[in-house]
Amino acid sequence: MNQAAAYLSLAAKLQQRIVNGELPAGSKLPSERALCGQFEVSRVSARDALHALESQGLIYRLNRMGWFVAPPVFIYDPTRSSSIQEEAISQHRALTTELLSAAQETPPIQVSKALKQAPTQSAVVVTRRRAVDQRWVLLEICYFRESAFPDLLSHDLAKSLTALVREQYGYRARELDVSISSSPLSPSHAQHLQVREGCPSLKLERQVKVAGEPIALEREFWLHDAIEMRVKGQGS
Numbered sequence: 001m002n003q004a005a006a007y008l009s010l011a012a013k014l015q016q017r018i019v020n021g022e023l024p025a026g027s028k029l030p031s032e033r034a035l036c037g038q039f040e041v042s043r044v045s046a047r048d049a050l051h052a053l054e055s056q057g058l059i060y061r062l063n064r065m066g067w068f069v070a071p072p073v074f075i076y077d078p079t080r081s082s083s084i085q086e087e088a089i090s091q092h093r094a095l096t097t098e099l100l101s102a103a104q105e106t107p108p109i110q111v112s113k114a115l116k117q118a119p120t121q122s123a124v125v126v127t128r129r130r131a132v133d134q135r136w137v138l139l140e141i142c143y144f145r146e147s148a149f150p151d152l153l154s155h156d157l158a159k160s161l162t163a164l165v166r167e168q169y170g171y172r173a174r175e176l177d178v179s180i181s182s183s184p185l186s187p188s189h190a191q192h193l194q195v196r197e198g199c200p201s202l203k204l205e206r207q208v209k210v211a212g213e214p215i216a217l218e219r220e221f222w223l224h225d226a227i228e229m230r231v232k233g234q235g236s
Contacts, residue, residue, distance in 0.1 A: 006041045007048035013039070014049065018058055018069055025071040026134060029059060057225045060135065062194045071133040073228045078178050078204050078220075083162035084130065084138075096131040099158040100192065104146070107217075111143050114207055114217045124152045126161065129192045136193045137226035141219045148215040165208075165216070175209040180229065189221055200224045 017023045030038065035046040050067055053059045060070050075091060076084070088095035105125045106112075112119045123143045130138040142161060144152055148169070155164055165171050183203035190197045204220040 006045040007052065010035065010039050010041055010045060010049040011052045014053060015056075015058060018053075023069050025069050027069050028065075029067040029069065031066060054225075060223075060225065061196075063196060065194070068135070070225070071135065073226060074132045074137065075228050075230055076222075077230055077232065078180065078206065079176060079231055081162070081166075081174065081176075083160045085160045085163075088132065094133050096134070097158050098129050098131075100127040100129060102126045102153055102157050104153070107143050111217050115143065115145055115214050117145065122146065124149060126157050128158070132226065135226065137223045139189050139192050139221045143217045143219075145215050148210075171208075171210050171215065173210070174215075175212070177207040177209070179205045181205075182224070183221065185221060193221075193223060195223065202227060202229070 014023070014029070023029065029035075029050070032043055032046045032050070035041065035049070036043055039046075041049075050059065050061075054061065054067075057073065058070055059067050061067050071093075074088075074093065076087060080087075085095055085097075103125060104122045106120065107115070107123045107125060109119055111123070112121065115123060117123070124146055126142045126144070128140050128142075129136055130140065132138075146152075148171075149165075155168065157164075165174075181203050183201050184198040185193065185195065185201050187197045189201075190199055193199075202222045202224050204218075204222065206218040206220070207214055208216040208218065
């Protein structure tokens, strides 16, 4: 059997095990060496088979940990006012949030412009990572205008920020300007999500306004194979 046929055959066998539930979501796949021995293929064929399954979104790799069966993609509408926690509950998914940092900082110049404040003026910067079904899939960095969110750092920022903005600060009617682009993960971002540097991500930037004035800027970096964005609209 030539190399192309070998890796395609191995990929098909592993895919069948995933489909029939023998390898459930979140389970770890055998190492490349173990696959070579079990299926009598070369290391190159084993690696090619794993990359083929990764390209289909069936498995994913964590740095220094190996390959795992991917859960279903997370469905997300970036224009909705509901929180990611509420979205996860509606999809029967387990969401984990870890607060990485929260402090008053001088934001990047582009953020200052988006917030319509002086370049030297500080903002409250909240950085978190979030896991869906035990896989870290999202790094979010939120910039809040201090004048719009007094005493923000005194709150539990590991909980829903959407609910905090809505309930504690009373910003219920909000306008959202959303942009989506592809972006390779920086070394620090990749480390937080346990993937390789330069891994492709979907970068979502959301400017939050009240009565036409910006109060916050949110940046989200989603692993590209873990999310499906859907936006509901009405045709003219």
